[in-house]
Amino acid sequence: MKKKEKLHFGVLISNIDDPCQYTNLQGINDFAEQNDINLSIYVGTCHMPERGNVSHCKTCLDLMKENDSLDGLLLFAGYIGHIYDNEKIEDHVRELSQSKPTVTFAFPAPGIPTVLVENLTGTYDVVTHLIKEHGKREIVFIEGPKGNREGAERLLGYKKALEENDLVFDERYVLPGDFVRTSGPQAVAELIDNRNLPFDAIAVSNDDAAIGAIEALGKRGILVPRDVAVVGFDDNLESATHIPSLSTARQDFYEQGRQGTQMLYRKVMGETVAEKTHINPILVVRQSCGCVGKDIDAASHRELDAKITESSLKEFVLREFRAIFEGEAAEDIVETWANELVKQITKDPFSQECFCRVIDGYLIDYNFYSGELSKWFEALNVLTFGVQKFSTEIANIQAVIPAVIFAATLINNIRVKGDITKEHKKAATRYILRQTTSSLAQTNDVEAIADVLCKLLPGLSMTAAIIGLYKGPVTLGEGETVGAVARAVGFCDGEKINLQYSEEKPVLFTDYPSIGIKYLNKRRSVFIFPLFFEEEDLGLLLLPYEANVSSNVYESLRVNISSSAKGSQLVEKIYELSMTDELTGLLNRRGFLEFAYSRLKHLRRDELKVAVVLFMDLDGLKQINDTFGHREGDTALRAFSAILKKTLRTEDIAGRVGGDEFIVLATVRADEDSALLENRLRKNIDDYNKQGNHQYKISASIGCSVLEVTTKEKFDAALLGADNVLYEEKEKKRAQKGIILV
Numbered sequence: 001m002k003k004k005e006k007l008h009f010g011v012l013i014s015n016i017d018d019p020c021q022y023t024n025l026q027g028i029n030d031f032a033e034q035n036d037i038n039l040s041i042y043v044g045t046c047h048m049p050e051r052g053n054v055s056h057c058k059t060c061l062d063l064m065k066e067n068d069s070l071d072g073l074l075l076f077a078g079y080i081g082h083i084y085d086n087e088k089i090e091d092h093v094r095e096l097s098q099s100k101p102t103v104t105f106a107f108p109a110p111g112i113p114t115v116l117v118e119n120l121t122g123t124y125d126v127v128t129h130l131i132k133e134h135g136k137r138e139i140v141f142i143e144g145p146k147g148n149r150e151g152a153e154r155l156l157g158y159k160k161a162l163e164e165n166d167l168v169f170d171e172r173y174v175l176p177g178d179f180v181r182t183s184g185p186q187a188v189a190e191l192i193d194n195r196n197l198p199f200d201a202i203a204v205s206n207d208d209a210a211i212g213a214i215e216a217l218g219k220r221g222i223l224v225p226r227d228v229a230v231v232g233f234d235d236n237l238e239s240a241t242h243i244p245s246l247s248t249a250r251q252d253f254y255e256q257g258r259q260g261t262q263m264l265y266r267k268v269m270g271e272t273v274a275e276k277t278h279i280n281p282i283l284v285v286r287q288s289c290g291c292v293g294k295d296i297d298a299a300s301h302r303e304l305d306a307k308i309t310e311s312s313l314k315e316f317v318l319r320e321f322r323a324i325f326e327g328e329a330a331e332d333i334v335e336t337w338a339n340e341l342v343k344q345i346t347k348d349p350f351s352q353e354c355f356c357r358v359i360d361g362y363l364i365d366y367n368f369y370s371g372e373l374s375k376w377f378e379a380l381n382v383l384t385f386g387v388q389k390f391s392t393e394i395a396n397i398q399a400v401i402p403a404v405i406f407a408a409t410l411i412n413n414i415r416v417k418g419d420i421t422k423e424h425k426k427a428a429t430r431y432i433l434r435q436t437t438s439s440l441a442q443t444n445d446v447e448a449i450a451d452v453l454c455k456l457l458p459g460l461s462m463t464a465a466i467i468g469l470y471k472g473p474v475t476l477g478e479g480e481t482v483g484a485v486a487r488a489v490g491f492c493d494g495e496k497i498n499l500q501y502s503e504e505k506p507v508l509f510t511d512y513p514s515i516g517i518k519y520l521n522k523r524r525s526v527f528i529f530p531l532f533f534e535e536e537d538l539g540l541l542l543l544p545y546e547a548n549v550s551s552n553v554y555e556s557l558r559v560n561i562s563s564s565a566k567g568s569q570l571v572e573k574i575y576e577l578s579m580t581d582e583l584t585g586l587l588n589r590r591g592f593l594e595f596a597y598s599r600l601k602h603l604r605r606d607e608l609k610v611a612v613v614l615f616m617d618l619d620g621l622k623q624i625n626d627t628f629g630h631r632e633g634d635t636a637l638r639a640f641s642a643i644l645k646k647t648l649r650t651e652d653i654a655g656r657v658g659g660d661e662f663i664v665l666a667t668v669r670a671d672e673d674s675a676l677l678e679n680r681l682r683k684n685i686d687d688y689n690k691q692g693n694h695q696y697k698i699s700a701s702i703g704c705s706v707l708e709v710t711t712k713e714k715f716d717a718a719l720l721g722a723d724n725v726l727y728e729e730k731e732k733k734r735a736q737k738g739i740i741l742v
Contacts, residue, residue: 006523008038009264010070010100012060014079015045016527016551019237020253021076024105026547027257028074029525035265039525040070041545044080056530059537061092063528070100072264077114078106078150086147103264105256106150113273115260119150119233122249122281123157126231127203129247129283131165134229134290136201139167142177142187142213144205151179154205154233172197177209184212192220200228201289207232207239207248214244214288225290235284244287251281313390314342320382329369337362337379345387348395352403359407363414376411380404432459433553440560444567446489447498453561454491460553461546464524466490466497467531469539469565485539529558533566581656583634584641592655596665599653600710603667611707612674613718614664614681616644617730619699621660628695640698643688647681662700663719674706701730 011028013021025041032039042060057080064073073096077089086107093109096102104114130136141158144151155174162169172195175187184204191197204210210232214224224230224244232239235250256279263273285291310316321338322331341362344355363376384404391397439452446469453465468485488499525545531538541561543554579591587595603611618640625633637660644654644662652666666677681702689697705718 006036006038007071007265007268008040008069009072009074009261010064010067011039011041011074011076012044012057012064013041013076014057016043016554018079019551020234020251021079022551023237023253024076024257024260025545027254027259028261029257029545029547030254031258031261031265032525033523036523037261037265038523039545040067040528041525042528043530056532056537059530060528061096063540064096065099072101072268073097073103074260074264075102075104076106077104077109078148086149101264101267103260103267105260108149108276111275113263113267113275113277115256115263115277115279117150117251117256118278118280119153120157120160122233122251122283123154123203123205124161125157125281125283126233126247126249126289127158127161128165129285130201130203130229130231130289131161131167133285134201136229137167138173138197138199139201139203140173140175140187140191140197140199142175142184142202142204142209145178146176148179151177151205158203173199177205179206179209181208181212184209184214185216188213188216188220202228202230204230204232207234207236207246210246210248210288211238211242214242214246224288229289231289233281239284240286247286247289247291248284249281250284252279255279313346313386313393314339316386316390317342317382320386321379324375324378324382328375329366341383345383345400346393346395350394350396350399350403352399352406355400355403356407356410360410363410367414373411373415377408380408380411429460429549429553432456433556436460437556437560440564443564444570446487446565446568449561449564449568450489450491450496450498454496460549462544462549463494464490464492464526464542464544466492466542467539467561467565468542469531469569470537490542527554529554531558531562531565533562536566538562538565538569584638584656586641586644586662587653587655589655589657592653592657592663592665595653596715597712599665600712600715603710609667609669610674611710611715611718612664612666612668612677613705613707613715614662614666614678615703615705615719616662616664617701618660618662619701619730620696624696632694636694636696636698639688639693640685640700643684643698644681647677647684665715674704678702678704703727 009032011025013025015021029039031037042064044057044060064070075093075096077093080089089107090109093102093104093107093112097109097112102112104112106114106116108114108116127139127141130139139158139162141155143155158174159169175190177183177187187209191199202210202213204213210230214230217224217228217230222228230246232246232248233251234253235246235248239246239248259277259279263277266273310319318335318338321334325334325337340358341355344351344358347354363373366373366376384401387394387397387400387404394400436452436456439456440449443449443452446467449467450465453467457465466488467490468488471484471486486500488497490497527541527543527545529541529543531541541558543557579587579594581588586592600611603609618637621633621636624636637656640662641654641656644664648654648664648666652664654662654664657663668674668677681700685698685700703724707714707718
């Protein structure tokens, strides 16, 4: 495939609140940025605490199918297993892959490239660690969702670890789970209250459920790790900071996202890629298994002694620095760091002040490459080890070692300052978010909602926000296609957006340029959220993906915008009811006059059109009511209203302003005979009567007046003139025999 100016990839994720998927997105977005690729990120499941997860995967799948601008798809297929069974997921994946190059995460489908984690190996490692390092023998396993491939593989890893360590697998020690925190307490309750089995350790299919299990054990007075060891799988954002910190099998979610996007890019460019790419998890031992004081990556110990093949400190440090900072900074920059630090260490006389000044400068520079300072702790460890191994090159080793240790305090100080800065930013974000949600809660008008977003979201680093509302609410689960957007409001790059679409030309929410998202002038990554209220789909929300904005900010915005959008619909409905005649669907007197006066202002600027006022009475309504009943009288009114609607154009305004009284404000070209409209109406009445729908004929007295000057005063005078003409016609009809007039 020939490369376009900008490729455009669609990404389907299951849940923005899932830290694993959110880290995947960071890897996807970074590769997209480096290769100038636009991203549309469809959020398929929205979290509702009171009702669990509400799936919008069907909506997102439909949108992705309709979006012809997408060059390739990244599907988090393995993450939607709790929504669809494997067979249904495979059907969706196969269908999408037939029209667009596709890569999946955590879900192998025949013939489709996928990124997989070695689930069996990861669980095997953590369970083996419990057995060999801590002597555990009665190990419980909490499963993933039933039918989920990853959960099944992790169970196999548990069984394999037991088998290879001469422990008998007992089905009673396997408890149901669902990859969510609540499944941890549920499993603990089942284990203790119902199965009553002795246990000394619990291995859990994912970290969220493992933390839930730890908390549930604590409430029962069973402490981790003193009484029971617990291990998880994933290493999500909370695992390292929870007390106790969680021992787990770490998935490199960032690398999964990056590699998956690279695979799709290569496939779109016509290259052949492997059907399966496996990424091995890393055993991370922390407090929850009993490794107090060993809060480190077990698989990342640097066996420096065994690796040393270099003949000098400079060669050794350069090799190790390249390994540590690979992918973080350019190789020539890393070489400068290594060479200058070795130069400072071997200088005679050695100066701690100069050495620390150089380190401090590099740390400040490194902050622009990455905020992850732990790599510099590794670098200092390399320097310490190298100084000891190549001590003959060092003039004053007794001064160098304390200087390296002191440099570690510089790193720690920068980290503390960074944490304080991050907390200030979080506080500022929370304040702006409170302002936004508070303003949205008080807003029940779509344009006002857009104004709130335009004013406040730039403070959250968001340069765009677009709300697309359907023509009417769509009930979840009904229909085969998504709704059509009738209105789009918001802003993009400082420009406000307020667009409406006619019923004749419904616009699906896939044509971004037509609603203000300008993909051509710069690369963008955009979230697409379904907006919903209870069981109703209201529309969609576009927000830019920003790596420094947390997922809960997005979800908070979606919830509050959904509520405000629903509120605006209700207000519009109430306003519509106050302006509409319930029986006929035409405007009532108040509605007609308001719309008519507004239309007159517009006509003042159009010299090619003139206004025509029709004043009509439905003839014989009282006799119809007396003879056939009031229900039939209502039928006659609705029939005449239907004839009126058929006669008029979309821009004409019609109202029922009394029991049997109707008014029309229409426009005709200045060179057109104003009587044509009246004649067309009379013909349509005659055509209707020929159908013989009733035991009586629909008849109306009509007065017509041309409005030469479109002012309110002239309009009121025209109404009076039309009324006089109508009165004259009624008098003529009264003189005719057999015509019922009231």
